[in-house]
Amino acid sequence: MxxxxxxxxxxxxxxxxxxxxxxxxxxxxxxxxxxxxxxxxxxxxxxxxxxxxxxxxxxxxxxxxxxxxxxxxxxxxxxxxxxxxxxxxxxxxxxxxxxDVLTETTADLAFGLMMATARRIVEGDRYIREGEWKSWSPLLLAGADIHHKTLGIVGMGSIGEAVARRAKGFSMDVLYHNRNRRPEAEEALGAAFRSLDELLKESDFVVVLAPLTEETKGLFQKEQFDMMKDSAIFINAARGPIVDEDALVEAIREGMIAGAGLDVFTQEPISMDHPLLSLDRVVVLPHIGSSSxxxxxxxxxxxxxxxxxxxxxxxxxxxx
Incomplete structure (x- = not known):
């Protein structure tokens, strides 16, 4: 046989x-x-x-x-x-x-991507390697604080909850939007439910952790980025097609938002001539969310x- x-x-x-x-x-x-x-x-x-x-x-x-x-x-x-x-x-x-087995690892990556984008860590590394660092300066590569800011999580599944736990260690206020409310997360993490529009308007960081479905495909368009603070940072560690990448490029170029950290893209691998790769305030990773x-x-x-x-x-x- x-x-x-x-x-x-x-x-x-x-x-x-x-x-x-x-x-x-x-x-x-x-x-x-x-x-x-x-x-x-x-x-x-x-x-x-x-x-x-x-x-x-x-x-x-x-x-x-x-x-x-x-x-x-x-x-x-x-x-x-x-x-x-x-x-x-x-x-x-x-x-x-x-x-389940990748929840904490993916949350580590999502939070790390948020920190790298906010504090311009990748830019700083490149700045030194390219021989640009001449002296200390008070506002050299000045980024955004993470502590005591407002984090908005779109998609409050197990990974979203894990990111919220990390955020509490940074004294962040946590908002979330989900298809269904999560009372247990609200009680355990002090997270507050918001409509998507409310979350976008209030958050300093918007982290997308939702699954790709018919409802979430193309969820982020120019209209959504326009609602966000011009100082806000957008993080996508979920799926690329949730975001209209052309709208994201325009949002960053036009100053609608401050920057983005992306682990996923509409087409993977992303092409080297994609306009996202020409923007300084964008940190990109090759879909390594669970890659430990x-x-x-x-x-x-x-x-x-x-x-x-x-x-x-x-x-x-x-x-x-």
Whole structure:
């Protein structure tokens, strides 16, 4: 009897996938910084019982129809907007993600991105490396304080709550906007619910941590940036398509807001000639929100556990 075939769409440490290799036939894309070509993914899906996928892999109707033997897709992310979950369910394919294990790490990154943007840390590093530092000056690269300011969180899930906990350590006032109110967060963190418009008008920092849905896609347009304080800083550590990037560029150039810190973009990787990259008060990162060694290893282990469970006829730990 042939062993079930598992295809992994990025190069991962052999030690982490050993439990699968001991039981199944496992094949892995051999480049960790290059996306598996679509035609290769479709070919492998045609014979796979399980796929271990990345957020950049499109698991749509075409692929699911190709996967005649497919039983489970384990996505190495908490998000799953790359997967047609409804059609997968219709086809009897389990879809799993990696919630919870990346909450604190992603919150660290989001808060760090806010600090780096506010205090112009990246600019300062570049300033020295380019030989521009000639002497000390009272307002040299003067940025914005974080402590005792107002933080507005758009998307108060587990990561939003983790960012709010960090903000309280900086004596910040925390506002939030969410599809549903979170009374437990209000009580535990002293967070105050606001409509989106109210939050934008009151906040010194706006941090987006919402999932990408039909409701949040394109949520931030020129109108939203125009509501914000001209001293405000915008942070997106959620999904790129939530923001109209042209509107964001205009908002910074026109002084509607002071700057932005971005870990995600509409198109990833972002092109080198994108106008966002020409702006000084913009800090950009290559979608590394959960990218600590410990967390990424935990995410891979959760994916392999979910795959093994489904292939053995058991309930996966984090099925959608």
């Amino acid at each position: 042939m062993k079930p075939f598992i295809y992994i769409t990025r190069k991962l440490p052999e030690t982490l996938i050993q439990p699968l290799q001991d039981r199944y036939e496992v094949e892995m894309w051999d480049q960790d910084d290059v996306q598996v070509p679509r035609e290769v993914l479709l070919e492998k899906a045609g014979k796979a019982s399980a796929l271990l996928t990345m957020l950049s892999d499109r698991i749509d109707g075409e692929l699911l129809d190709q996967g005649e033997h497919l039983k489970v897709v384990a996505n190495l992310a908490v998000g799953f907007d790359n997967i047609d979950v409804a059609y997968a369910k219709e086809k009897g394919v389990a879809v799993c993600n990696t919630p 060694v410990d967390t990424r290893y935990d995410m891979v282990r959760l994916c392999t556990d979910n795959i093994q469970a489904v292939l053995e006829g058991k309930e996966p730990r984090t099925a959608l």
